[in-house]
Amino acid sequence: DVSAPILLWLQGGPGASSMFGLFIENGPFQITKHCKIECRKYSWTKSFSMLYIDQPVGTGFSFTDDDKGYAKNLNESTDNVYNALNQFFLMFNELSRNEFYVTGESYAGKFAPALAYKIQNDINSKINLKGIAVGNAFVDPISYLDLNSLLYEMSLIDKQQRRLFEAKEMEIKELIKQEQLSEAFKKYEILFRNSCNGKSLFFNFTGYNSYYSLIHQNEECGSERLSRFLNKCYVKKQLHVGNRTYKGDVKSNFQVVTSFMKDYFLSAKEMLSVVMDNYRVMLYSGNLDIIVAPVFNNRFLNNLRWKHRDEYLKAERKIWRFGKEENIVGYIKNVANFYEVIIRNSGHMVPLDKPEAAFEMIQKFVNNQL
Known part of the structure; x- marks a missing residue:
């Protein structure tokens, strides 16, 4: 569907490749334990046009031959992604009217609101931004x-x-x-x-x-087999990436991680509050996550200053059920255009742990049915 909403997916880290989202979480194909490709049952591409970008520079197959090319903070990485998006919509101008959402996971809790904030404040932007949706969002590190x-x-x-x-x-x-x-x-x-x-x-x-x-x-989330697969010679040839080595996670991206060292603990809460005032926002969490446990994001949200804060504090959280047996999938708290969602029996990577629930959730959010 050429008119389908476009979802940009940004992985976390910083230094984690969005190829993880593509091949391990929600893309059209998944990699088996034997490094084979098979179709994914609950691919987000069944309802949306998905765009996966490796960033900051140095992540995945992205590269720079000059140390000055590495982003040193959130502002620089945001500028780079924004420039890439403008190039994308310049090349595919027919898609510029499609609804656009920034989605992602973990450190994308900073990447996504920063990008949305950037789009909002550019009066010349032609991107039809409608909202953001981030899983286990690392927004306010402290x-x-x-x-x-x-x-x-x-x-x-x-x-x-x-x-x-x-x-x-x-x-x-x-x-x-x-x-x-x-x-x-x-x-x-x-x-x-x-x-x-x-x-x-x-x-x-x-x-x-x-x-x-x-x-x-x-937990072996699949990053190791993803690296093995993407670093195969025949795969790199098909992807037109030359002899570049795929660097998919924080451990293999020392340069990216160290470049962001001074930026890591800076908060994105002020940008998020502005985005929440102007766009549709969903922050979802797996209830079993440790590093960005939902209890901490809930505490952070209770203190966040935005125009519907008083209503949010009084809002009732509802049980979310779906499926033939009406199983409890999780819990939803909704105020105006903001949704806080908890997905049961899932950890840091909700689409990996609960693919059907994640697909149902993102469809309902984008279609304003959650």
């Missing part, structure tokens, strides 16, 4: 530095470990307040990703290799 309480209440750490974990989180918060953002990021890395022995404090306490789900201790 709001998520209370994981000691979540891990303790889920019995993943004990009281003694909680005290140490909380102390480390407090150190990071203090560094953020002092605007020592690079130091804050380095301590955050030790807490959740890497330490001197190659393991994070989170791993040493919980045994979990993944902070994307309370259920899966060693």
Whole structure:
């Protein structure tokens, strides 16, 4: 359908490739455990025109031969994506009237509102922006530095470990307040990703290799097999990417990650509030996520200043059921053009864990039926 709404998908990170969304979460094809391609049952392309962009530069197959080409902050990466979109609609002018939504996951909680804000403030923009939809949105980083309480209440750490974990989180918060953002990021890395022995404090306490789900201790989300597939010579030839190596995740994108070090803990909440005042917005979360647990986003939203805040605080959350058996899929809180959605039994990547529910959700949101 040439008139179908266009959904731009931006992965998180920063440094995670949108090819993950395309091949692992919601694109027309998926990669099996044996690195074979098969059709996806609940592909978002069945209802929408999907556009997947690898950004910031250096992510996926995108590249620069000059260190100055790497984006160093959210503003620079937003400018790059906006320029790419303008080029896209210049080439495919017939699509410029289609409804346009910015979607994504995780750090796209900053990418998406920043891009929407950019489009809104460009009086010459011809992009028909209607809204944004982000999963487990990493909007206001300091709001998520209370994981000691979540891990303790889920019995993943004990009281003694909680005290140490909380102390480390407090150190990071203090560094953020002092605007020592690079130091804050380095301590955050030790807490959740890497330490001197190659393991994070989170791993040493919980045994979990993944902070994307309370259920899966060693979740292999598909990024490794995606890298194997996309780095095959015949695949790269078909994609016209030359001999470039696909760099799909944060671990393989050191340059991108370090370039964003000072930007990582800066909030996008002010841009989000402006977008919420002017467009349709959906923030959805898997109830089993750890790193961007929905309880933290709910707390953040309760304090966010926007024109429907008072109504939001009084709004009733409703149970969402669908399917022949009317199973409980999740919970929805709606005020004006804003939707807060919780999807049951899913973690950080909702379309991966609950593909049918995610597809139903995005269709209903775009069609104003949620």
